[in-house]
Amino acid sequence: MKQKGAFSSFIIRLAVIATALSVAVMIVAIAIVTGFKYAVTEKLYSFMGHVHVVPFDETKSNTMSYAEPVYYDRALMAKMKQLPHVAAVSPFVMRPVIVQAHGQMEGLQLKGVDRNYRFLNGISVSGEPISYADSGYAKQIVLSQATADRLNIVTGDIVQLDFIENGLPSIRKVKVCGLYHSGMEEVDKNFGVCDIRLLQRINNWTADSINGYQLDLDNPVYADTVANYIHYNLIKAPMESYTTQENYSFIFDWLELQGMNGTILLVIMAIVSVINMGAVLVILMVDRARMIGLLKALGMPFEGTRNIFLAIAGLIGALGILLGNVLALGLCWLQLHYGFMKLPEESYSMQYVPIRIIWWEVGLIDVVTLFLCVLCMWLPALYIRRIQPARVLQFK
Numbered sequence: 001m002k003q004k005g006a007f008s009s010f011i012i013r014l015a016v017i018a019t020a021l022s023v024a025v026m027i028v029a030i031a032i033v034t035g036f037k038y039a040v041t042e043k044l045y046s047f048m049g050h051v052h053v054v055p056f057d058e059t060k061s062n063t064m065s066y067a068e069p070v071y072y073d074r075a076l077m078a079k080m081k082q083l084p085h086v087a088a089v090s091p092f093v094m095r096p097v098i099v100q101a102h103g104q105m106e107g108l109q110l111k112g113v114d115r116n117y118r119f120l121n122g123i124s125v126s127g128e129p130i131s132y133a134d135s136g137y138a139k140q141i142v143l144s145q146a147t148a149d150r151l152n153i154v155t156g157d158i159v160q161l162d163f164i165e166n167g168l169p170s171i172r173k174v175k176v177c178g179l180y181h182s183g184m185e186e187v188d189k190n191f192g193v194c195d196i197r198l199l200q201r202i203n204n205w206t207a208d209s210i211n212g213y214q215l216d217l218d219n220p221v222y223a224d225t226v227a228n229y230i231h232y233n234l235i236k237a238p239m240e241s242y243t244t245q246e247n248y249s250f251i252f253d254w255l256e257l258q259g260m261n262g263t264i265l266l267v268i269m270a271i272v273s274v275i276n277m278g279a280v281l282v283i284l285m286v287d288r289a290r291m292i293g294l295l296k297a298l299g300m301p302f303e304g305t306r307n308i309f310l311a312i313a314g315l316i317g318a319l320g321i322l323l324g325n326v327l328a329l330g331l332c333w334l335q336l337h338y339g340f341m342k343l344p345e346e347s348y349s350m351q352y353v354p355i356r357i358i359w360w361e362v363g364l365i366d367v368v369t370l371f372l373c374v375l376c377m378w379l380p381a382l383y384i385r386r387i388q389p390a391r392v393l394q395f396k
Contacts, residue, residue, distance in 0.1 A: 053230060
């Protein structure tokens with residue numbers, strides 16, 4: 001009896017550990033997938049904003065650079081600022097430029113912004129912000145750390161900007177006042193920031209000539225709603241409103257693919273958990289066949305005996321889920337605070353494995369796992385019907 005009890009205890013402990021590992025893997029996997037999607041989109045939104053109001057563009061080019069200007073509309077700016085979930089609205093001008101330093105050259109899209117423009121939390125910035133003068137334009141520029149490394153420059157260096165107009169260069173000397181870093185090649189490799197008045201001067205535009213408006217929202221889920229409202233209620237042709245997701249659809253499609261991979265992993269781990277629990281119950285019932293036979297001989301109906309093992313399955317599942325939560329959330333906490341799991345930034349746009357815990361997702365994993373653990377016991381529990389008391393009780 002001691003050997004049978006020890007074997008049953010071993011099987012139960014094994015089931016608890018297997019369930020805990022399955023739950024832990026599912027929670028960590030969904031936290032990483034969610035964190036990865038959030039980190040990438042936050043970096044993109046931090047530079048590009050969430051919605052752009054610009055002249056209609058058939059190609060929906062993500063350069064947002066237009067040859068013909070539109071005129072700054074204070075009334076439109078005020079109306080857009082008053083929209084729900086709009087945190088900031090900034091006019092901008094975009095212009096291609098060649099940056100030269102130490103005999104090296106880099107082609108960029110230079111983004112001219114006013115004194116109210118701010119980088120959001122997804123981008124780190126070193127150095128000083130652009131110093132906007134009351135007259136003229138600031139002879140300063142903010143480049144990405146990646147561009148600075150390729151040009152072998154640091155904060156405080158002077159670089160040459162070459163603007164090509166009708167085949168002829170227009171040259172400006174500016175100081176690198178700051179360096180930003182997003183980790184996204186699409187941003188770091190292609191963009192710099194300067195005073196909007198510099199590009200207006202280069203384009204021979206008036207002070208109220210711009211390429212469009214950038215809107216930063218307090219929550220990206222409202223981007224489509226805000227863009228549609230602006231399109232139908234605030235602007236007329238040739239102006240149009242686009243979301244950053246539309247302009248960079250290839251990035252968001254890639255992120256959706258990562259989410260699909262995470263879903264597949266969750267399904268696989270759920271199936272493994274179900275098979276594990278089913279096998280454990282069958283082994284447990286075989287090991288306890290004499291007890292089942294005795295209960296039957298004493299008159300306990302099938303439903304009562306089955307419910308005993310279903311309760312055991314529920315307890316195993318609940319304990320496994322509890323331990324899995326402790327293990328998974330502990331690993332997530334360690335990663336958030338110490339970043340011991342690292343990534344090659346050139347491939348993943350970030351230095352550390354990102355973690356983002358959404359509590360309803362954790363709760364859903366727990367509830368579904370417990371439900372499947374109990375549900376999958378119904379089929380193995382039918383084995384109880386085949387146990388005949390006369391056969392199992394004749395052996396000591």
